[in-house]
Structure formats: structure tokens, C-alpha cells
Amino acid sequence: MPQLPLRKLLIGEFSWKRLALSFLFIYASFAIYIFFKADSMIFLPQPSSYQDTKDILKLAVNDRERISAIHLPNPQAKYTVLFIHGNAEDLGDLRSELELLHSWGFSVFAYDYRGYGTSDGTPSEQNAYQDADTAYKYLTQNLGVPAQQVLIYGRSVGSGSAIELATRYPVAGLILEGAFTSAFRVVVPFPLLPFDKFTNLDKISRVQSPVLVMHGQIDEVIPIHHGQKLYAAAPEPKLALWVEGAGHNDFTWVAGDRRRTALAEFLKIIEKKQ
Template sequence: MAHSWRKLLLGDFTLKRFIRSFLFIYTCFAVYVYIFSDSMIFLPPESSYEDSPEILKLLTPDQEYISALHLPHRDATYTLLYIHGNAEDLGDIRPLLDQLHTLNVNIFAYDYRGYGTSEGRPSERNAYVDVKTAYQYLRDTLNVPAENIIVFGRSVGGGSALYLAVHKPVGGIILESTFTQAFRVVVPFPLLPFDKFRNLDRIKRVSAPVLIIHGTADETIPIAHGKKLFEAAPEPKLAFWVEGATHNDVPWVDWDAYQNKLQKFVDLLESERNSLYLETGLSQSSR
């Protein structure tokens, strides 16, 4: 009797039926992920701050305002374009920005759409538009030379940082706790024919020096992601594997070592710049 009911409800098992059912389920799954993946990746918290005269408003090309913060330093050569991680906003990261400011760099940070007091909804596409909006503000309004911009992406912010570095000239790239591509954080093999934030592909195409930072105890984005990004990055590059650090405490586990590594990276940028100037001067003098 039970067999008869199972046959009536499910039909006879055949390989063709199995393959057809599998393809149907897989297609439904792929369509669902494609439509809702942005809402699964971006998790904006309730704003931790309110607008004030300190908060800048940058207008995106599609007419939405995103919030930004500029902390100038009178002795700075470089400007750190800081792109924060998920589930945090400018108010949450302000203590870190203040600490980074002590390293004699200008700080410029912004909130993705839907984060903090920024308008709109976050998505991968909008994240790319937002970072280019912040970059153009640095170049056009603050008159920061491209070679003086160090783009710093943390976690999901690394995707925006690498996108910018591929499409615009920058002086250097810092990636902290960043994944190779979004879906690989959940499944370590290509389950779908598409993905979000293809960082591993993009890092191979950058032309600026790279610093990769990752905590050895990161359970959110395992350190294997950081090591793969470092292996794929062209020279010159530096790595900093922070022993015992998890996903959200990398700078605070050993601040002295952290700032020393950032300073070493700035020294690398200066060395590369001096070498370029020397090569350019020799080339011109030989004409």
C-alpha cells in the first residue's frame, strides 16, 4: 500500500526524471540567489550617527546622496580612501579612523547606500558607483593626486577597492579580511555560473602596490582567501598575517605591529615612486 501511494505521488524513478528534477531545482535555486544575493550580502545596521556639519554629502551619478567623512592631516602626503565592511557604518568605525589618522595620513571614508545616513539601497552595482563617486570627490573637489590615494577595503569593502584600482589610477591598495569572491565564503567551489565581487580575478589586473592583511583566526572569511589574493597579486606586494586575530579585531590585536606594517607599506610606495621618477628622468635625459 505504501509503495502504491509513493508511486502515485512521485511516479516511477528514472534517470531522466532525476536529471530533470535536479535541473529544475538547481535553476530555481540559481534564480533565487541571482535576485536576492545583494540583500544577503549587504546587511546595513541601524545608523549609529546623525547628520552633522562634519558629514559630507556626495551626489552619485544616479542622483542619490551618500554620506562621507574627511579627516585632513596637515603633514600628510597620502590620503586613505577607507571602505568599511558589512554591518557597520561611519559611526561604528570612527574610533579606527581616528587611530589611522595618527599615522600622518588624510582619511576619507564613506557609507554605502542604505548604510548610516546614506540614501538608496546597497547592491554590488551601487557599491561600484559609490566608490567611484568618492574617488572623484577626492580628485575633483579635494584635488588629491591619483598617486597619493591609497584605497583601503575591509571585508566586503575589498571588492569596491579592487574594482576602483582596476578602473582608476591609485597609489596603493590595502585589503583587510577580504574574500576571493563572495559565494566562495559559503561554498568553496563554483556552485553557480555567476558570483559577486570577483576579487581574485581583479587583483591580477592591478598595477599599484598591494598590502594584504588577514587574521589567522578569522572564521567569517578564512585566511585562505587572503593568501590566495596575495599569491595572485602582482609585485610589489606585502602581506601581514595577524596571529590570533578574528574578522573584526585585526587592528586591535597588535596595534603597534599593525601601524608598523602600514608604515612599511607607505615606505614601499615612496620607494616605487622614487624609482619611477628616476627612470623617467633617465629616459628624458637620454633623448
């Protein structure tokens, strides 16, 4: 019997059908891996920057798990900002940001996702939606803040929870900072898989409140075209703030008073609609 070439012994006869099947197998294996690992790749909780004190509220998301939250009431404020933070930060890291919003005349309510700060559990897309629901209901039911006085503020990955929340509950307005069109579009600019996470662009048209979109023009994490597409898809009335020289993690400080001015203008839009 003639001796077969080593290549044929190792990989067999070449055919387009075999090549296609191999490609489908690799693609399916990749898709299954991403499906089960995406949440752990999206959420990057760091060691807690704070400890529980009397100022930290504990909100039950189920019978076993509670998330941490903080409330900064302002007796002079008409609106309460429900702040949904970005990745790799928690309530301790956010304290100066929350106090800044408070000094601008807002009451502020913020929480940590499961797995962040001193919150129980593990973060995931579905858990993030449930955490946001819990925070909204605590704010409007337990603390008695009227829905028409709630401003949802979603930063970075928090934009996913913020937009989802604003499509299902009445709010005064939706504020997005450094938001993405979807989680996978941050990594790959075209649909690579038959599923995605935090499909913000598909949802934002269903938001019934005014929308403010803010984005740094040199954002190195989530490019500005994400914010521009979200703004284009958002219903009227809406407002945009594009900050020259601002990246993803320094937006607050580079924007400075421009952000405060945009928020004040946004409140005028809300008042006009109400």
C-alpha cells in the same frame, strides 16, 4: 483495472531522465533565487549609529540619491586613505578607526554605502562600485588630492569595491584587510553557481599599484586562505601581514602596532616604485 501503488500515484514511474530533470529544475530555481537575493544576503546595514552634522559630506551618486562621507584632513600628510568599510558598520562605528589612521600621519576620507548610515538608497554590488567611484572622484576632483597620493583601504566586504576601484583608476597603493577571494567562496569553497559577486581573485592581477594584504590567522568569518590566495595572485611589489590570534572583527586591536609598522613599510615600497 489493477490498483496502482500509492508511491506511483504520488510521484509516478521512476526514471533517470525524470530524476535529472527534477535536479535541473531544483538547481535552476535555486540559482534564480540566489541571483535576485544575493545582494540583500551580502549587505547587512544596521540602524545608523550617527546623525548628519556639518561634518558629514553628501555626495550625489545620481539625481535622486546621495551618500554620506567624512574627511579628516591632515596638513602634515602626504597620503590620503580612502577607507571602504566592512559589513554591519557605518561612519559612526568607524570614527575611532579613522581617527587612529589620522593620528598615524594620514589624511582620511571614508563614506557609507547606499543604505548604510545616513546614505540614501539600497546597497548592491553594482551600487557599491558606483559609490566607490563617486567617493574617488570627489576626493581627487573636488578635494584636489592627486591620484598618486590616494591609498585605497578595503576592509572585508569593502575589499570588493577597493579592488574594483584599483583596477580602473590610478592610485598610490591598495590595502586589503580581511578580504575574500569572492563573496560566494566565503560560504561555499567551490564554484556552485555560474555567477558570483565581488570576484576579487579574478581581478587583483590587474591592479597596477603596490598591494598590502592583511589578515587575521584565526579569522572566523573569512578564513585566512582567502587573504593568502589574494596575496599570491597580486602583482609585485606587494606586502603581507598575517596576525596570529586575530579574528575578523578584532584585527585592528590585536594587530596593534604591527599594522602601523606594516603601513610604514608599505609606504617605503610605494616611494621606491614612484
